[in-house]
Amino acid sequence: MSKAKFDTKSKIQDVAERFIIQGGYGNFSFRDIAEAVGIKSASVHYHYRTKGDLVATVMARYTHTFSLMLPDPHNEELDAKHLLNSFIDGFKDKIVTNGDMSLCTMLTSNKPILPEPVCDELAVFYKVKLDWVTQVLVRLEQVTEEEALIKASQLLACLHGASILVQGTNDPTFFDRALSYWKIAYV
């Protein structure tokens, strides 16, 4: 296994991920990627046959990396409050500090033009995320999964909505206002 192979393949994914975050599915081309990586567009097609393949792979990798980063919510050695706060802060970092949108928010807003494999990967991601937050809230609030699911839905909606509104209003302080309920409740 040559090094070059994997370097290029993942470089393409890195670049594609950035482009998606910054402009969505429709706003970058194979030529854009090629230029950023330093190869020709035909070579990008060599690694990923279609745009759908590429983006589905990027989304799958994102989900994978994301789930590896999430601590086990059932690990009693970890404080549930701390787990949740780190989760919120991680999101805030992307949105406020880096001024980005989250990959999944961008792709979701492009859903009408997404190839099905991408939609499928997207759904997987949301499931992983919702499940994790739900499990943490079961511990934190000592409630049933059903009740925790409701709270988890509220938190995720707040987070994703905050990211939209920070962008739409050009006001980074929107994030903290939108999340203040959760930070007060758990800090």
Added chain:
Amino acid sequence: MSKAKFDTKSKIQDVAERFIIQGGYGNFSFRDIAEAVGIKSASVHYHYRTKGDLVATVMARYTHTFSLMLPDPHNEELDAKHLLNSFIDGFKDKIVTNGDMSLCTMLTSNKPILPEPVCDELAVFYKVKLDWVTQVLVRLEQVTEEEALIKASQLLACLHGASILVQGTNDPTFFDRALSYWKIAYV
């Protein structure tokens, strides 16, 4: 003033609005609009010189219509609880019943490719919306504008985030879960 002129002009806006809601800024063309209206793409350019002009006009019209629909938040004859609930239900109707995204959410997610006039109209819309909810909450919770702004930010984030997550998870029930806090608090 001929009737035809205004019919076509607003028909173009109607069609453009639908296209934006269904696919965002980048996923429709002057030809698509022309076909839907029943004219040629060059004729669309006659009414709106550029795509940016057209979409900025659509967004401005949306804000205008929206603000006309909003009852006066200071009108003491109107129940504040009812105002807020109607606001939430109106949003839910679009998202869950019609399965649409809101115009502003779509455009915000396309922000990196939006011409500046569109961004400006977008900011105006969010300001109108946030101000209105804030005023209603001042009455409802008997708090300062500052505190009401925080609550308003939370509610708007919840609403917009819920719309994203309903789409991303293919689960319309997400909306009610995400908004349950607000419905419980005020019904």
Added chain:
DNA sequence: AATAAAATACCTATCACTAGATAGATAAAA
């Protein structure tokens, strides 16, 4: 170890198509 075969990773060139936009003609209405 030497050589043949195959896979890898790139290239050039091009296809069919769509985009936003413009020039200039035409017909009807003011």
Added chain:
DNA sequence: TTTTATCTATCTAGTGATAGGTATTTTATT
């Protein structure tokens, strides 16, 4: 006779994708 609203035709600049070629590296066979 000018304005309005439409048309046809076309431009330039992109798009995703493919065909087919060329080195280089791996693997298999002698």
